[in-house]
Structures are given as structure tokens and as C-alpha cells.
Amino acid sequence: MKPTEKKVTIRDIAAETGLSLNTISKVLNKKPYYSKETERRVMEAVQRLGYIPNAIASSLRAGRSKTVAIVFDDLINPYYSVMTFSIARNLAQSRYDIMVFSNYGASSFLDATLFNKIVSRKLDAVISFLEPQPELTDTIVQSGIPFLLVGRKGNDERIDALALDDAEGGRLAVEHLIGRGHTRIAYIGAHPAISADAGRFQGYCEALAAHGIPQCNDYVAYLSDYQTFEALARRLTELPVDAVFCFNDSFSYSIIDELRRRGKLVPRDYAWVGYDNIQRALSLPVHLTTVSIDTDYMGKCAVDVLLKKIEGDDSYHEILKKPIAVSLVLGETT
Amino acid sequence: MKPTEKKVTIRDIAAETGLSLNTISKVLNKKPYYSKETERRVMEAVQRLGYIPNAIASSLRAGRSKTVAIVFDDLINPYYSVMTFSIARNLAQSRYDIMVFSNYGASSFLDATLFNKIVSRKLDAVISFLEPQPELTDTIVQSGIPFLLVGRKGNDERIDALALDDAEGGRLAVEHLIGRGHTRIAYIGAHPAISADAGRFQGYCEALAAHGIPQCNDYVAYLSDYQTFEALARRLTELPVDAVFCFNDSFSYSIIDELRRRGKLVPRDYAWVGYDNIQRALSLPVHLTTVSIDTDYMGKCAVDVLLKKIEGDDSYHEILKKPIAVSLVLGETT
DNA sequence: CTGAAAGCGCTTACAG
DNA sequence: CTGAAAGCGCTTACAG
Numbered sequence: 001m002k003p004t005e006k007k008v009t010i011r012d013i014a015a016e017t018g019l020s021l022n023t024i025s026k027v028l029n030k031k032p033y034y035s036k037e038t039e040r041r042v043m044e045a046v047q048r049l050g051y052i053p054n055a056i057a058s059s060l061r062a063g064r065s066k067t068v069a070i071v072f073d074d075l076i077n078p079y080y081s082v083m084t085f086s087i088a089r090n091l092a093q094s095r096y097d098i099m100v101f102s103n104y105g106a107s108s109f110l111d112a113t114l115f116n117k118i119v120s121r122k123l124d125a126v127i128s129f130l131e132p133q134p135e136l137t138d139t140i141v142q143s144g145i146p147f148l149l150v151g152r153k154g155n156d157e158r159i160d161a162l163a164l165d166d167a168e169g170g171r172l173a174v175e176h177l178i179g180r181g182h183t184r185i186a187y188i189g190a191h192p193a194i195s196a197d198a199g200r201f202q203g204y205c206e207a208l209a210a211h212g213i214p215q216c217n218d219y220v221a222y223l224s225d226y227q228t229f230e231a232l233a234r235r236l237t238e239l240p241v242d243a244v245f246c247f248n249d250s251f252s253y254s255i256i257d258e259l260r261r262r263g264k265l266v267p268r269d270y271a272w273v274g275y276d277n278i279q280r281a282l283s284l285p286v287h288l289t290t291v292s293i294d295t296d297y298m299g300k301c302a303v304d305v306l307l308k309k310i311e312g313d314d315s316y317h318e319i320l321k322k323p324i325a326v327s328l329v330l331g332e333t334t
Numbered sequence: 335m336k337p338t339e340k341k342v343t344i345r346d347i348a349a350e351t352g353l354s355l356n357t358i359s360k361v362l363n364k365k366p367y368y369s370k371e372t373e374r375r376v377m378e379a380v381q382r383l384g385y386i387p388n389a390i391a392s393s394l395r396a397g398r399s400k401t402v403a404i405v406f407d408d409l410i411n412p413y414y415s416v417m418t419f420s421i422a423r424n425l426a427q428s429r430y431d432i433m434v435f436s437n438y439g440a441s442s443f444l445d446a447t448l449f450n451k452i453v454s455r456k457l458d459a460v461i462s463f464l465e466p467q468p469e470l471t472d473t474i475v476q477s478g479i480p481f482l483l484v485g486r487k488g489n490d491e492r493i494d495a496l497a498l499d500d501a502e503g504g505r506l507a508v509e510h511l512i513g514r515g516h517t518r519i520a521y522i523g524a525h526p527a528i529s530a531d532a533g534r535f536q537g538y539c540e541a542l543a544a545h546g547i548p549q550c551n552d553y554v555a556y557l558s559d560y561q562t563f564e565a566l567a568r569r570l571t572e573l574p575v576d577a578v579f580c581f582n583d584s585f586s587y588s589i590i591d592e593l594r595r596r597g598k599l600v601p602r603d604y605a606w607v608g609y610d611n612i613q614r615a616l617s618l619p620v621h622l623t624t625v626s627i628d629t630d631y632m633g634k635c636a637v638d639v640l641l642k643k644i645e646g647d648d649s650y651h652e653i654l655k656k657p658i659a660v661s662l663v664l665g666e667t668t
Numbered sequence: 669c670t671g672a673a674a675g676c677g678c679t680t681a682c683a684g
Numbered sequence: 685c686t687g688a689a690a691g692c693g694c695t696t697a698c699a700g
Contacts, residue, residue: 009677020687025679033685055454056399057677060390060692067433074419076615081415085408089438097451099401099433104423117431120389229617254617266619281410283563283588285600286620343693354671359695367669391693394676 008051016045028053059122068306069118071101071110071128077250079276079295080129083150086299087127094307099123108191109133119143125306131155131195146309150302153195160309160316162302165323166196169291170203171210172328173245173273176289178211180334182243182271184219186236188255189247191224197247200275204245223251233258242270243334249274249290272333279331287331298324342385350379362387393456402640403452405435405444406463411584413610413629414463417484420633421461428641433457442525443467453477459640465489465529480643484636485627487529494643494650496636499657500530503625504537505544506662507579507607510623512545514668516577516605518553520570522589523581525558531581534609538579557585567592576604577668583608583624606667613665621665632658 013024019038027034027042045051059065068091072080088098099121101114110132118126125146132140132149137156140147149161177185187204189197201220208215219241226232233255236244246252252274256266266272277292278284301319308316347358353372361368361376379385393399402425406414422432433455435448444464452460459480466474466483471490474481483495511519521538523531535554542549553575560566567589570578580586586608590600600606611626612618635653642650 007677011677021678022680022688023686026686029679031679035685038685052450052453054394054456054677056390056394056456057692058679060388060394060694061677061679063679063692065390075415075422076412076419078410078412078415078616081409081412084434085410085436088409088434088436092438097433097435097455099431100418100422101431102419102422104426116386119386121431122388122390250616253619257617257619260619282412282584283591284618284620285587285591285594286618341693345693355694356672356696357670360670363695365695369669372669388693391676392695394678395693395695397676397695 008049009054010051012049013042013045013051016049017041063122064124065122066096067121067123068096068098069101069121069123069126069128070098071114071118071126071130073102073105073108073130075100075102077248078278078282079248079250082278082281082295083129083299086295087150087302090300090303091306094303096124107133108194110136112136112139115139115143119145125310127302127306132159146306148302148306148309150298151196153199155195160305160320162298162305162320163323164196164199164293164298165326166199167203167206168323169275169326170200170205170245171207172203172326173200173275173291174204174207175210176328176330176334177243177245177271177273178207178213180243180271183213184216184239184241185213185243185245186219186221186239186241187245188232188236188251189220189222190251191222197222200245200247229254229258233262236270237262237264243272244270245273247275249276249278249288252288252290253286267333273328274333277329280329287333289331289334290329291326292329293324293326342383343388344385346383347376347379347385350383351375397456398458399456400430401455401457402430402432403435403455403457403460404432404462405448405452405460407436407439407442409434409436411582412612412616413582413584416612416615416629417463417633417636420629421636424634424637425640428637430458441467442528444470446470446473449473449477453479459644461636461640466493480640482636482640482643484632485530487533489529494639494654496632496639496654497657498530498533498627498632499660500533501537501540502657503609503660504534504579505541506537506660507534507609507625508538508541509544510662510664510668511577511579511605511607512541512547514577514605517547518550518573518575519547519577519579520553520555520573520575521579522566522570522585523554523556524585525556531556534579534581563588563592567596570604571596571598577606578604579607581609583610583612583622586622586624587620601667607662608667611663614663621667623665623668624663625660626663627658627660 010021010024014021024042027039070084075081103114110128110130127148127150129150131152131154141158149159151164153163154161187201205215221235274288274290277290305316305319344355344358348355358376361373404418437448444462444466461482461484463484465486465488475492483493485498487497488495521535539549555569608622608624611624639650639653
């Protein structure tokens with residue numbers, strides 16, 4: 001039975017217990033200095049009245065929302081959903097909830113409109129899978145909001161980033177293809193301005209160079225230049241290549257499916273290496289050879305760093321120094 | 335150049351323009367009655383001072399957060415991420431952002447701990463992919479928070495639900511298998527208490543009955559009874575069945591992958607029908623025969639209903655009356 | 669069309 | 685260990 005019909009506030013608890021607002025607040029927030037007896041009385045009243053704290057009021061006064069923003073362009077790519085889930089689970093342990101933001105494919109970069117929402121909502125920190133627009137960097141830095149770019153290196157040193165060892169991933173992938181006897185190897189990317197894309201491409205180039213295989217610009221294609229996977233697949237069939245290293249698994253699935261429609265099969269016609277090891281999380285009955293990231297570890301690292309940034313603990317720099325390791329997982333496409 | 339170093343508030347805009355707080359608020363919220371000239375002065379000051387409204391303060395006073403909660407148990411299942419993305423995109427058009435909540439696999443139901451977070455944060459509405467625990471129903475109804483269950487029917491009439499026509503989906507799936515000459519058809523579910531599961535199973539039973547095929551309880555297995563996909567796959571190999579209708583695609587992928595490890599192939603050893611048509615969104619190079627849901631339409635419906643509920647417009651009942659239609663998509667597994 | 673005052677529900681100094 | 689007061693930054697009646 002709830003004695004009050006609606007909206008039980010800290011004030012009601014005070015009236016009920018005969019204590020001051022201050023004391024109630026202290027007990028509820030477990031701030032030092034109150035007696036066991038006081039605590040008991042408060043908790044009993046809280047229970048009896050069915051009091052639920054108003055987090056909005058608390059945020060306004062305390063200046064923190066216990067909420068972290070997560071930003072991406074496309075939640076549908078399982079890499080993002082797996083990472084988001086891992087991050088959210090880790091944050092939950094420190095009682096942070098998350099808001100997710102996207103510009104719904106309008107841009108591959110974090111822009112001012114979206115960032116202003118985050119500022120307006122007084123979120124405590126931001127984890128972004130999207131690189132900020134270069135013009136936005138100053139704003140982000142000046143805002144003082146703890147900001148962490150995940151999985152990308154970023155275009156400015158002032159933006160902290162938890163990066164993957166993308167060049168190593170590219171090398172592993174292409175070394176593997178070369179080891180299988182391929183020399184005409186295509187690189188399929190998303191957009192050359194994305195740092196992860198650039199890193200993976202760099203590894204591709206290095207592996208070719210290490211084996212004295214000349215790099216052919218024709219063998220490189222970006223989705224940003226072809227718009228659709230269909231066009232990209234068509235382009236691929238025009239190239240005299242027999243192996244592909246592709247920016248990520250999500251792209252790989254789409255392109256392999258388009259190739260199938262054109263009668264081209266993997267691995268019969270193309271050896272294929274992807275990136276992200278999506279199949280592990282989804283248990284897909286497709287076994288792509290792919291560069292694998294330990295998303296659990298990465299999510300944990302991202303949250304560790306973010307919490308340190310929120311607390312003003314500068315030791316997080318240590319964690320960011322070395323990129324997250326990657327490894328090659330052999331599937332049935334090479 | 336920003337004249338003020340930090341935290342520009344409505345007060346600064348008032349000082350700058352010589353107008354009252356009231357007027358500034360009116361202009362910013364586009365409430366009726368202010369002159370063009372006033373608007374110009376306010377907007378100019380907003381621009382010059384770089385004012386960004388404090389959404390927390392606004393929420394506390396106005397009693398709404400312009401935020402919707404989305405609740406699920408597992409963001410990794412692409413069905414949820416696709417739906418979440420569709421819902422978020424539709425909500426964004428009405429300037430709502432989202433918070434996502436999960437109990438991280440701890441339960442298949444929405445519980446009090448999670449719901450209290452939503453109450454505490456004063457979220458304007460809830461879209462839940464999880465059925466509430468029966469004990470929680472009273473609390474939800476009494477809270478007055480607009481609540482919509484999506485994709486499930488729920489266990490209580492007081493909880494509004496946007497349901498799929500699961501029985502129809504089950505009938506379509508099993509009629510198709512029967513049409514292909516199968517009579518020993520297994521049903522693999524998640525948990526019999528989930529309404530979507532019960533609905534699909536009902537369709538399964540009805541299709542069998544319509545063709546005079548006796549229903550065999552041994553042919554029915556739930557993940558909740560076997561814990562792991564491995565155990566479920568093992569169980570399946572012990573059954574004398576040659577066809578499977580499975581609760582969803584995500585399960586299907588996992589089980590088909592486990593079967594492969596045991597040398598059992600789809601469709602060679604089992605004809606297979608899934609549910610959700612995940613492959614459409616992800617362009618997977620696996621073509622499952624599956625019952626397809628129009629997630630774009632469903633996301634739009636869910637948001638339409640929710641906005642009406644928020645606005646107190648009762649006409650949303652019309653939309654909920656008929657379940658979302660489903661259709662069979664033929665793949666290569668039957 | 670504009671202004672002055674009150675208040676949303678908390679937490680934070682400051683006293684005692 | 686506890687209390688009384690102020691205030692976070694807005695919006696909402698209420699006047700004029």
C-alpha cells in the first residue's frame with residue numbers, strides 16, 4: 001500500500017522520518033557520516049513509500065548524468081552491435097547507462113548537430129565509432145567532455161583513440177593470401193579517409209612489397225566510389241584478380257552475395273579474407289577467413305579508459321599506447 | 335569568439351538582449367506570441383554566445399525528457415539491432431533520442447530493477463522487446479508511462495502490444511515443409527512462455543493437423559531445456575526428423591553450424607525454415623528459407639503508436655488491432 | 669506581445 | 685552526525 005498517491009520525493013521521506021533533506025540525500029548516496037539507525041529509518045521509509053529517486057533532478061544539481069553516449073553510423077553491422085553490447089555491459093557495472101546516437105547514414109563522420117545533442121543532454125562521456133569531422137575537433141576538446149574514439153585512429157592527436165592494429169591485420173590477411181599462392185590480390189575498402197581503412201590498406205601494401213609483388217592501383221576499389229555493393233561486385237568481376245582482402249566482414253557478405261548472383265563463387269573464383277570475425281558472435285554457418293578482434297577485451301578497455309577520463313585519472317594513456325591486437329582466423333574462403 | 339568562457343545559459347541570452355527569461359524560453363521553444371524582431375535578437379545572441387540549451391534543466395521543469403527507452407535481452411541478434419535502428423530513426427524525426435537497456439541475458443523478462451531505472455530517469459515512453467514479469471504489470475500500468483511491447487503478445491491485456499502474426503508465420507513455414515513432402519517435422523523454440531514462441535508453435539500444430547499429420551511431442555525442443563545450442567543440436571540428431579521449423583534465424587544459424595560439426599548438412603539432411611529474415615538486412619551469403627517481417631514498417635508502426643500514447647491520443651488502438659503481417663521467403667534450405 | 673516570480677527535486681557548501 | 689538555505693537552468697502560470 002502506498003500512502004501517497006503520486007510522486008514520492010525526498011521531501012516525503014524527510015517528513016516521514018522527521019529528518020532533513022540533507023540527511024536523506026546523504027544516506028541515499030551513501031555519503032559519509034550517518035548513523036546506522038538513521039540509515040534504517042530512511043531505508044524503511046523509502047521502502048514503505050515506494051520512493052524512486054528523480055535522476056533528472058540529481059543530474060541537474062550534481063552536474064553529471066551517469067550516462068554515456070555511443071555514436072555510430074550503422075547499428076546493423078554486427079561489429080557495432082557486439083561492441084556496443086560489450087561496452088554497455090561493462091559500463092553497467094559502474095552504474096552508467098547509455099544513449100545511442102546515429103546520423104543514420106547521412107555521414108561517416110560525427111558532426112556538430114549530433115555532438116550538440118550530447119552537450120545539451122549533459123552526458124558524462126562519449127564513445128564514438130565515428131571520427132569527428134575535422135572542424136568539430138576544437139569544439140570537442142574545448143567542451144571538456146571525456147571523448148574516446150574506438151576502432152579508429154582519428155585525424156587529430158588531441159582526440160584519444162583506442163585503435164586496432166589495422167596495419168598488422170592487413171599484413172596478416174595479405175601474407176596469408178600470398179602464402180596460398182595468390183599474387184593478384186584486390187583491396188576493397190569503404191572510404192580512404194577512414195583511418196581504419198587506411199591502416200588496413202597500408203598493411204596490404206606492406207605485405208605485397210615484402211614479397212616483391214608490384215602493387216596495382218586498379219586492384220583497389222572503395223565503396224565510396226561505387227555507391228552500391230552491386231556496382232562494386234561488378235567492378236571486381238572486371239579485374240583479373242583471384243583474391244580479395246576486404247575492409248570488413250559485413251561488406252564481404254554483401255559483396256560475396258552479389259558475386260554469387262553473377263555466378264562467381266568464393267573460394268572457387270576468389271580467395272577471400274574479411275575483417276572483424278563477425279561470425280563468432282552470430283555463429284553464422286558461413287566460415288570466412290577473417291582478421292579477428294577480441295571485442296570483449298576491446299569493450300572492457302574502452303570502458304576502463306573512459307571511466308579514468310571521467311575521474312580525471314591520466315593513467316589511461318598507458319592503455320591507449322598500444323593498439324588492440326588482432327589475429328587471423330582461418331575459415332573456408334581461402 | 336565566445337565572449338563568455340563557460341556555460342552560457344538562458345540568463346546570458348536575457349542579459350545580452352535585454353529581454354526576460356520568459357521571452358527567451360518562448361522563442362527557443364517556438365511557443366506562440368513573440369515578434370519577428372524579438373526572435374531575431376534572441377537567435378542572434380544564441381548564435382554569438384554559442385548557447386546550447388541544458389536539456390536536463392528543461393526536463394526537470396517540463397516533466398518530460400524527450401527520450402524513449404528500448405529494452406531487450408540481446409542486442410547481438412540482428413533482428414533486435416535492425417528493429418532498434420528503425421525505431422530510433424523514426425523517433426528522431428520527432429526529436430526523441432533513445433536509451434537502450436538490457437539485463438544482459440540475466441532474464442528473458444523485463445524486471446523491476448530495470449523498469450525502476452526507466453522511472454528514475456523520467457523517460458517519456460518504453461518500447462520493450464521483452465515481456466514484463468507478471469508481477470511487474472501492475473507497476474507499469476500504475477506508472478502511467480506509455481509502454482509498448484513489440485513483437486510479442488504479452489501476458490496481460492493492460493499491456494499494449496504490437497504483435498506479429500506468429501501463428502500465421504508458423505502455418506506458412508510448416509505448410510511449406512509439408513508441401514515439400516516432409517511429415518516428420520521438428521519445432522525448435524526458445525522458451526514456451528514467450529508468446530511469440532507459443533504463437534509460432536501453435537501455427538506449427540495447426541498446419542500439421544490440417545494435413546492429418548499426428549503431432550509428436552518428441553519432435554519439439556526448447557533451448558531453455560537444453561541450455562546450449564550444442565546440446566540442442568545433439569538432441570536433434572537423435573530425432574527421426576527430416577525437417578525443422580525453428581523459432582528464429584539467429585538460433586537457426588547457430589544450430590545449423592553445430593549440426594555441420596556433426597556432419598549433418600542443411601538442406602541435405604534437414605529441410606529448414608527460420609524466422610525473421612535476418613539475411614535481408616545483413617546481405618548474408620546464406621539463403622535460409624524463413625518467415626519474413628517487414629521491420630521498416632514495424633518500426634514505423636511502433637513509433638506511431640508510441641507517439642500517440644505520449645500525446646494521449648487513444649486512436650492508436652486501431653493500429654494494434656491487427657498483427658503485423660508476415661510472409662514466407664524461399665531460400666536454399668528447403 | 670513581454671516580464672517578474674515561483675518551483676521542478678535534488679545536492680552542495682556551510683553551520684552547528 | 686544532522687539541519688537550514690541556496691541554487692543547478694530551465695518552464696510555467698499569472699499579470700500586465
